[in-house]
Every structure is written in C-alpha cells, then in structure tokens.
Amino acid sequence: MTAERFFCADAARARGDALPGTAPYGLVWVLVEYHAPWPANGYDGLALDPVTKSLLYEAARAVRARILLIRRHGRRPEGAGPPRWAVLRYDGTGAHRQQWGTWERDEDLALAAAALGSPGEPGHPPVVLVCAHGRHDTCCALRGRPAARTLAERWPDLVWECTHVGGDRFAANVLVAPDGVYYGGLDAASAVTVVGQHLADRVHAAHLRGYTDLFPAQQAAVAAVLARFGPAGRHAYTVTGTSRAGQHWLIRLTGPSPGATAYDVEVTAHRAPPHQLTCHGPATSAAMVHEVTAIRVG
Template identity: 85%
Template sequence: MSAERFFCADAARARGDALPGTAPYGLVWVLLEHHAPWPANGYDGLPLDPVAQSLLFEAARAVRARILLIRRHGRRAPRPGPRRWAVLRYDATGAHRQQWGTWERDEDLARIADVLEAPGEPGETGHPPVVLVCTHGRHDTCCAVRGRPVAGALSERWPDLVWECTHVGGDRFAANVLVAPDGVYYGGLDAASSVTVVDQHLAGRVHAAHLRGYTDLFPAQQAAVAAVLARYGPAARHAYTVAGTTRAGPHWLIRLTGPAPSTTPYDVEVTAHRTPPRQLTCNGLATSAAMLHEVTRVERGRVHHD
C-alpha cells in the first residue's frame, strides 16, 4: 500500500506554523506575461534566446529584482499577439512606481533590462497595486491546489488587478498572495478569506490575520509589525515606521512609531529560534529547519514632548 500523499500546506496548518516574519525581502518586481505552461524553475526555464534571457536576468540581479511569470486566471493556452510586462518598484514614502509595456519577441526583453538599469526611479505613481497569486503547481503542488481557487475568487472581484504568478516563496503557506509594489505578503488564504484580506488592503487597512510580512523589513521587524497590528488593530501599509532595531544573539528589540502622523512608540521584543527539521515543501523530500520569530513582549511607550 502506498503512503498517503504529503501536502506541505496541510502539514504546516496542522503544526500551526507561524506566518509573521516569513516574507522574503524585495523592493523591485519584474512581471512577464507568459501563457504557456510554466517550467518548475519559472523564468530561468523558459526556452528563450539565451542572450536576451541572460541580459534581463543580470539586470534584475543587479537591483535584487524578482522575475515572476504572470497570466490571467483561467488562461492556459498560448495566445497570439503581444504580452504584457511590468516593473514594479516599492517606495518607502508610499509613492510606489509602476512601468508597463508589451513584448512579442525575445529581443524585447532588452527593453525591460533598460528600465531596470535606468538611473533614478522610472515609472508612474498613483496606480492601484497588482495582486499576485502564486499558482505555480510545477514548483509545488500546494501552490496550485490552494492558489487557483484564490486566484479565481479574486479575479472575479478585481479582474484588472489580479494575476496568477510563479513561485513567490513559502510553499507551505499556500495560498500565497503578494500585493506589489506595496510589498505585502499574505498567506494561508482560501477563496473567502482572500477576498476579505485584499478588500481591506485596498481600503488601506492591513490586518494581522494572514499577514506574512512587509518585504522591506527584516523577519524580526516583520513579526514586530504584525504583533502591533494584532494588538492595536489594522492600519495602513505605511502607518508604522521602524525607529530602532537592536539585537543580542537571538533576541531582538524593535521600536515602532505610529500610526502616522503620530509618533507613539511601541517596543516589541522578538526571539528567533529554529524549529526541528521538517519537510517544508511538497516536492522536496529533504527536511530542514525553519526560522521562527516569536514575539515575547509588546509595550506602548510614552510620547516625550520637548
């Protein structure tokens, strides 16, 4: 008799794996529309002209950008005509930038590389964010099983904002949603909760529930923000500012201020430790330890007036 099939997201939920502090760092994202089946390793596995492919890869690596393949929900077969691309840039002021274009030939990827290498911060501000749902089944089964219902529910509500995308990290937290260029990761979603979470996000209210973290922060800082949101209620993406971070071994003290324009301080103690080795993905049979950032204290300080 064969062993029962392993699903990493089921196992993570059964263990109660913590979401806060698990968002990968990122300030720039390159989106590349691609309708044909996605290779397991995403952009790297596409059968593109090697020179053009390498040009974009190197430009993205230079600015630590992540290249994600995207497609609209339900569209599996290749379609004729140009495909869309985008460069999304996070900005700490909240004036996030987006630049969109189209590509038909592999050589067109050079245009995206030029955008990444351009001095300054090219792109337009004021656009609504892009909602990316990981449905990369060839990378991890749970991403498809849990991601596609979420992509369907969100696409029905916000058809112009939502795209399916390749691997964004954290397979065991599927379904994963990345809101970019805001730089916010949500995980552990289903069709119903994803609509609630995205609706609140678009209304300027980030909730602690399902929040993995902000991509401009270190994991301990992400956990601190999530803890303050959980205790004091949802707030806008840029409501809290990290005013100080000190570390002594595995222990962190994070000082936050906000919500803006307030300067109320919050001191959050976070302890980092590794979990026992576990199988963390559906396809990777090897076990590995995950880093957990546990919040041990949240305290609101006093505002000092001169």
C-alpha cells in the first residue's frame, strides 16, 4: 500500500499551529529577478559568476540582509526589459527605503551589492512577496501560486513570487517589504483581503505571523493586542519595554495615538511536541510557541 503523501501546511492547520511569533527577524532584503527554474536553495544555487556572486553574498551578510529570487506570476511577456534587482530597507520611522536597478550580465549585480551601502529612497509603494518556491517545499507552490495569481491580478505592479521566506507549514506565506510584515495561512481569497487591508495601513491579527523588526515574544504581544482591540497601522504600536524571566516575558506596548495607551502583555514560551514541519524534511522538530497569557491596560 502506498503511504499517503504528507503536506506540511495541511498538517499544521490540522494541529492548529500558532502563527504569531513566527516571522524571521530582518530589516533588509535583496531581490533578484530570475525567471529560469529556481534551485532548491535559491540564490546560493545559482550558477553565476563566482566573483560577483560572492560579492553580493558578502555585502548582504554584512548587513544581515536576506537575498530572495523573484519573478512575476505567469509567463514573462516578451519585451519586458532586463530583469530587475532591488534593495529594500526597513525604517522604524515608516519612511521605508528602496533602490531598484536592472541586470543583464552577472557582473551587473555588483550594483546591488553597492546599493547595500546606501540608504535608498523613501516614497516607493511596498512590495508584496508571495513564497512560491516549489523546489524548496511542495506546499509553497501548491498554496503560494494560487495566492500569487489572485494578488497579481489585483495589484500587478506590486506583487512578485519569491523564493523561501521561512515557515513552509504556514503556506501561503506573504512578506510585505520593506514594511517588514509576515502573513501566513493564506489562500487566494484571504490573501486579497489581508493585503488590501495592509495597503490601507490596517494590520489585522488574523493571518499575522509578525513584524520582522521584533523578536518572537514581542511579535506575539503585538498580535494579541491587535486581536483584542482591533486592527491598527503598521507603526501604531511601539515596544517600549521588554523583560524576561526564563521562558516568561513581559512586553510593554504603547499606542496607538492620540491616546498612546500602555499595555503590559505577558507571554510564555514553550516547545511544541516534535512534528514534521516541512514537506521535504522527514525529520521531526519541536517548534517554539509564544502564548499570550494576559493583557493589562496600563
């Protein structure tokens, strides 16, 4: 008898895996448009000029930037011009910064490496990145591509498919950058609702994995306050205090204006039972879960 095929996103939804507190930390992203098949390990697996490839890799590592391959959903139209690269930089003031360019030869990507040393320009609309990296994880393709298609139909200039962003079991995953917001557990319909609300500067707790400038316990605290008191802008809440005793955290949030109310959020971290967390990795792993146990209005 053939064993039933395992899908990590189906298993995570059946278990009720918690989304809040699962966004990888990050403030800078490098995007490289690449329309040939993506290697399972993304940029690392590209057969590029080794000098240029290493130059961009080392420049990204120096500022803890993540390199993602991107492409538009569907076939690339003829006459679309040379592929693009971008450096996206989170700014805590909300004036998120971007720099874009094009590349035709491998050596042109040295410009992206150089851009990592400059602040970039504010005022660009955010980029909506949908993980559709099927060679890395089956669920990213099965769930990511339908979401990418629907989003691209609605916002064709903002939406790109991208390589692995982390958290395969939460597919479809969407990263809005350089805003630094991760959403997960999406489908075609919910993706349009969530992204539409995000673009209107209304972040909802539903489907929110976290803000990438915060650590997991802080992400969980923000999500819990949004769930209780309603959606708010990306920068409506500020973490003004964080203390820890073992696996117990106390996070103080302030906001939103004009009242600037203070909230003390208690968070407990624990390991979930071991499970297979990706489609292609049969080994089990115990994910860390951050559970909010109390919210007090200060």
